[in-house]
Amino acid sequence: MHRIDTPTAQKDKFGQGKNGFTNGDPATGRRATDLNSDMWDAVQEEVCTVIEAAGIPLSKGEHTQLHAAIDRLIAEQVKTRLEKNQNGADIPNKPLFLQNVGLVDVLFKGDGRFLAGTFVSDAIDRTSIGARAA
Known part of the structure; x- marks a missing residue:
């Protein structure tokens, strides 16, 4: 796609380098934009x-x-978008998704165990978060 570039185009009508069309002006002798x-x-x-x-x-x-x-x-x-209200349940290949976003290394230690929750500063009401190997 390109903007009109005939000699009678209105130069920079929509900004620098963005030519447009003009109806012309008989009073000033300006011709209408020629189409090409x-x-x-x-x-x-x-x-x-x-x-x-x-x-x-x-x-x-x-x-x-x-x-x-x-x-x-x-x-x-x-049709191919994910529904927000599914909260990830409609992700077709969850293991690949975790790999693509780099969460496999975060969620699993070298021995393959899932990280269980450890609460850093408030274990009583479990409001702070952290993680350790189960």
């Missing part, structure tokens, strides 16, 4: 890529394809 195929090809392909990535065939008479494609792509991603 580079810019419109970029817009076309950016939109078509999203639609095709969602598995929707392009249809000339259909004007809701981009919306449908975005909905479909988001819905596909939502």
Whole structure:
């Protein structure tokens, strides 16, 4: 994708290096922005890529394809997310998860025993935390 870059584009309209369009001004002789195929090809392909990535065939008479494609792509991603209210119960491969976040070494000593809770400063009501090998 790129911004319009024809000689009649309004330079820096949206900030440094961010050209835009102008309707022109007959009073000052400023021409309206000329359109070119580079810019419109970029817009076309950016939109078509999203639609095709969602598995929707392009249809000339259909004007809701981009919306449908975005909905479909988001819905596909939502299916793979973890639910907050599951508190990790829906993690598909828990051992791999622990390994990926580096918790295997923290939770297990060299002999493979799980670390049991030891309370550092207040063993009576167990409000402080720590750990030791069971």
